[in-house]
Amino acid sequence: MSAPHPPKVAGIDSTVPTPAHTVAPVPPAPGAPSVPKAPAVPAPGTVLQDRLAGWVSDLTTLHELTERLARTGGLEPALQELLRAGAALVGARRGLVALEPADGLGPHTTLGLGLGRADLGHLETIPACALPYGTGTGTGTGTGTGTEIVHPDLFAEDGLDPRHREVAARLGYAASYALPLTTDAAARLGAVLWLYDGPAEPNERQRHLIGLYVRFAAEHLARLLEVERTRACMATIAEELLPSRLPRVAGVQLAARHRTGPRGGGDWYDALPLPDAALGLAVGSVTGSGPSAVAAMGRLRASLRAYAVMEGEDPVAVLSDLELLLRLTEPARAATALFAYCEPALRKVTLAGAGHSPPLLIGERRTEFAETSVSAPLGMLSCWEAPSVEIEAEAGETVLFYTDGLLHRTGDPMDRAFARLHTAAASIPRALRHDPGAIADHVLHTVLPDGLDSAGSEEDVVLLAARFD
Structure with a gap:
């Protein structure tokens, strides 16, 4: 009596047991005709998984590349x-x-x-x-x-x-x-x-x-x-508001360097001939950036020129008048400034500063900061006043004026930034000391190496060098 056949479930022939292990295929007998195998058809799920994996890979690649581009x-x-x-x-x-x-x-x-x-x-x-x-x-x-x-x-x-x-x-x-x-x-x-x-x-x-x-x-x-x-x-506007060329005055050579920030800043410089063969030199910085700071810088510089012509031999009076004007016309804005009255024939400089960094004397026998008094920026006090300082330069020495942007761009604390500036000035090669432009370039590139002088910093940088014959 034959055994009954088990029923089929879901199209699977249950009479064929699942092998417990993989058995190597038996090679065909010699001379027997080979039976071609049907091509393997991938399961629909496998095709979909491959396609999704490709899409994920492409999206990941695009995400990484666009992120790198966005960081530029x-x-x-x-x-x-x-x-x-x-x-x-x-x-x-x-x-x-x-x-x-x-x-x-x-x-x-x-x-x-x-x-x-x-x-x-x-x-x-x-x-x-x-x-x-x-x-x-x-x-x-x-x-x-x-x-x-x-x-x-x-x-x-x-x-x-x-x-x-x-x-x-x-x-x-x-x-x-x-x-x-x-x-x-x-x-x-x-x-x-x-x-x-x-x-x-x-x-x-x-x-x-x-x-x-x-x-x-x-x-x-x-x-x-x-x-x-x-x-x-903004750079063009700022340059147009600064001197297009420096004056020629007997007994002194001048050079200036200016680097503006991406939005335009309020750092400025000026040099103008004064009566009695004198020369007025000024550097300053207006708070803020953008068009309003550039416009304020232009107004401040124009006003200082007028005060310098009227009473330039007294730098304290010049800055006092400028402070009063700033406080009355722009009470919400502050500024730093330094004005120097130079007598090239005597190699004498009388200067006063309002919250500004001291100038640097550079010569063969000395490299030192001028000892100016500590004072508040313009517009910070109800009445600004600070004593003036006299500097007597020797033949061949250079007085270097600069704005705080030169120090801020270094990213160092102020004491270390001042030390870096002093070291850069002291390391000027002897062959460059006769040229104020070369002196300014050496200081600029030494204090701000690796392109920091032209990087997109928010800080403006101004250097004004005056070399006395």
């Missing part, structure tokens, strides 16, 4: 980051970005990745209508989908500009991929191009990722462009 605070670092990240996304080794705002207000710049200045110069010789990144009147001979410009094989294209072919052969690239830099609010900002050593083009996934990244980059660049233009405008 200037146009040039942002453009360099755009080139590096884009090259990684499209699989290229070299590239360039051309910033050419359509409104014509600038700034205009071209930066390369893996390209030297000579290479960029060769690319600029290509006619505008045939540029591989399409900033000219045409879009080249490559194929494109909407805004991108693709040259998958330059040397196989018909009608390629001869100069473009010559430059490509010289620089060793055979394909290019370019995208414009545009935003919804602003017009075209420029274009970015990546170069391939051989025939190539990004695939669909790469194009999607680089399109998203460049769209974000264009918005970031548009914001940085506005900041850069505002900074340049």
Whole structure:
């Protein structure tokens, strides 16, 4: 009597037991025909997991790249980051970005990745209508989908500009991929191009990722462009409010250096001839930054010039008048100032300061701060007053005036910043001591090394050097 068959459940034949271990397949007998295996069909869940993993990977990559771009605070670092990240996304080794705002207000710049200045110069010789990144009147001979410009094989294209072919052969690239830099609010900002050593083009996934990244980059660049233009405008206004050139007075040589912050600050300097072959020198700083501080600086400097002409031989009276004016016209604002009445023939300097750092005497036999009295800034007290100080310089010595921004930009405590300034002045080479401009440059670059003198600090910096013959 045969045993009953167990029932089937959910289409599974329960008569076939699940093996407890894996058994190696039996090889076919020699001469037996081989039976082809059916191709493995991935389960729907596996396909979905792979697709989700790809999306997560792409989003993670974009997040990391856009975060790095967002951390850039200037146009040039942002453009360099755009080139590096884009090259990684499209699989290229070299590239360039051309910033050419359509409104014509600038700034205009071209930066390369893996390209030297000579290479960029060769690319600029290509006619505008045939540029591989399409900033000219045409879009080249490559194929494109909407805004991108693709040259998958330059040397196989018909009608390629001869100069473009010559430059490509010289620089060793055979394909290019370019995208414009545009935003919804602003017009075209420029274009970015990546170069391939051989025939190539990004695939669909790469194009999607680089399109998203460049769209974000264009918005970031548009914001940085506005900041850069505002900074340049404020710097221009500040420079126009300062002396366009220093006067020539017998017995003394003058030089000045000015570094303004990104929003424009209130640091200033002045030098004006006075009666009896005298010379008035002044440095100062108005609290705050931005257009209001720049305007206040201009008013303060103009007022001091008037007071210096009337009673410049008495620096205390000059600053007292200036303090009264500031307190009556701008009661919410304070300022520091230092005014010096110089007699070059006698090499004598009479000065008074209001909350300002003391000048520095630099010579062959001494490097020391002038002993000025401690006083409050202008606008801080109901009645400002401080005694004047006389300095007698020797032949060949330089009196260096400066604003506190020089000390603040170091990031050190004030005592250490003063020590750094003294060390920088004492280390001036003998060959530079005859030139006040070289003295100012040496002090500036020594106190603020590694580009701190031109960094985007909120602090203005002013140096005014007077060398007596």
